[in-house]
Amino acid sequence: MPTLQQLRYLVAVADTLHFRRAAERAHVTQPTLSGQLKELEAKLGIQLVERSRARVVLTPTGAEIASRARAVLRDVDDIKALAQQGQHPLGGTIRVGVVQSLGSYLLPLVIPDLHARHPDLKLYVREGLAGDLLARVDDGTLDLLFFPLPITRADLESQRLFREPLLAVMATDHPLAAKTQIDRDILRGETILTLEPGHRLHEQIRQICEDVGADLSLDYEATSLDTIRQMVAMGLGISLLPALYVRSEVRPNTLVTARPLSGPVPFRSIGMVWRKTAARGEAFAELAQILRRILRDTAPEVTVID
Numbered sequence: 001m002p003t004l005q006q007l008r009y010l011v012a013v014a015d016t017l018h019f020r021r022a023a024e025r026a027h028v029t030q031p032t033l034s035g036q037l038k039e040l041e042a043k044l045g046i047q048l049v050e051r052s053r054a055r056v057v058l059t060p061t062g063a064e065i066a067s068r069a070r071a072v073l074r075d076v077d078d079i080k081a082l083a084q085q086g087q088h089p090l091g092g093t094i095r096v097g098v099v100q101s102l103g104s105y106l107l108p109l110v111i112p113d114l115h116a117r118h119p120d121l122k123l124y125v126r127e128g129l130a131g132d133l134l135a136r137v138d139d140g141t142l143d144l145l146f147f148p149l150p151i152t153r154a155d156l157e158s159q160r161l162f163r164e165p166l167l168a169v170m171a172t173d174h175p176l177a178a179k180t181q182i183d184r185d186i187l188r189g190e191t192i193l194t195l196e197p198g199h200r201l202h203e204q205i206r207q208i209c210e211d212v213g214a215d216l217s218l219d220y221e222a223t224s225l226d227t228i229r230q231m232v233a234m235g236l237g238i239s240l241l242p243a244l245y246v247r248s249e250v251r252p253n254t255l256v257t258a259r260p261l262s263g264p265v266p267f268r269s270i271g272m273v274w275r276k277t278a279a280r281g282e283a284f285a286e287l288a289q290i291l292r293r294i295l296r297d298t299a300p301e302v303t304v305i306d
Contacts, residue, residue, distance in 0.1 A: 004076060006040040007069040009033050013049060014066035017056045074140025078279040090283055090290075091120040097133035097142040098125060101201050101225055102270065105244040106146060109298040110291055117290065129198045137275060144274040144284050148200040151273055157281060159288040160271040162295055162302040166204075167246050167258040169229065170238040176259065183262045188213040191237035193228050196221040201268065205240055208266055225249070232256050242268065243301040269305075 012022035012033070023030040041048050048062030058066060098106070103125065114121065126133075126142065136142040137156070151158055168182045176182055176190075192214045194205040202221075209216040217237055222228045226249065228239050233255035241250065246258045272288050274281060292304050 002040055002043060004073065006036050007073060009036050010040060010048060010062070010066050011069050011073065013037065013056065014058055014063065017058075019051075019056060070139040070141075077140055078277070090118045090287060093122040093124055094280070094284075094287075095124045095141065095143045096126070096146065097136055097144070098127055098146040099130055099133065099148065099200065100127045101195065101199060101242065101245070102146060102148075103127045105242070105248045106270070109244070110294045113294045113298070114290065130200050131198065137273065143278065143280065144272055147271060147273045148204075149269040149271040149273075155276055156273055157276045157278075157284075158271050158273045159285060160269055160305040161288060161291055162299070162304045163267045163269050164302045165243045165260070166208075166240040166266040166268065167243060167250075167260055168238060169232055169241045169246065169250055169256055169258045171233055171235050172255060172257050174235070174238065176238065177257050179259060181262050182259045184212045187238075190214050191217050193217050193220055193222065193231055193237040193239045195225070195228070196223060201242070204266075204268060208240065229253070229256055240266065244299065247301055267303075270302075 009022065009026055009028075012025045013019065016022045016025065019030050019034060023033040026033055037049060044065075046061055047059055048065060050057040050059060104127075107123075107125065111123070126136070128136075130147070133142065133145050133147065137145060146161075147158075149158055149160055168176065168187070170176050176186065179186075187209075192205060192209050194216065195202045197203075206216050208214070220231055220236055222231065225241060225245050228241065229249060231237070232239050233253075240261075241258070250256055250258045272284060272291075274284050278284065292306065295302065296304050
């Protein structure tokens with residue numbers, strides 16, 4: 001029978017399609033990894049990996065076995081987590097995914113207090129696009145997400161944390177900068193810059209543009225909020241940016257400024273998402289409560305949701 005370690009090596013090769021990088025990920029030497037994969041192939045009596053100097057490719061059967069191996073390894077990790085939860089519910093490592101438009105502006109507000117209260121808790125954080133993060137929760141690579149809501153999948157549990165307003169951001173010499181508050185109707189005909197497709201924020205801004213008659217820029221779609229801010233500063237358009245980002249990167253900046261929109265104020269809902277079958281589900285729900293309490297003290301820009 002295959003060993004769990006051999007399955008981990010196979011998954012590492014499937015993820016990287018490169019023996020050296022797979023060995024580095026598995027923290028073993030390349031000859032060790034290669035030898036274990038050959039032993040696995042011998043046990044199963046079938047070739048799993050096509051090897052050549054140019055590239056590494058999984059055979060169709062190898063790809064299917066790697067997919068099932070991910071599920072096996074995820075279940076093994078859940079067993080370990082379940083045992084750990086009984087000892088220290090908020091101890092050990094939690095593998096967290098966070099959308100790129102949120103992580104750098106949310107985590108600094110909660111991690112100091114969280115670490116002070118639970119010094120044994122470690123967060124491994126990965127930023128990414130929504131689709132990639134959801135796939136990593138599915139295969140067990142990540143335990144939970146800080147993620148825009150709602151999410152309607154029946155196999156996922158979610159808890160709301162807060163509502164985050166979106167503010168209009170423009171160059172300081174833009175005519176709208178003279179206003180203290182911006183009516184939505186004034187946005188009609190304005191060029192709105194936003195993130196490229198694949199980001200949840202892109203879809204939200206696109207819908208707002210359709211509602212108010214603004215022009216969503218398709219020529220200058222950005223890969224980060226910082227890129228949007230820089231393009232706004234150069235007069236390529238205005239944008240609608242989340243309040244935590246505005247607090248961190250817009251207010252200290254002399255080239256751009258932010259103004260609230262008159263009601264109804266657009267906002268995005270942020271919460272935590274994890275698999276319903278996750279062994280540490282109760283601990284994640286407890287973590288959500290802790291984060292709400294911290295955010296009430298550290299983030300007056302958002303509305304915390306119980």
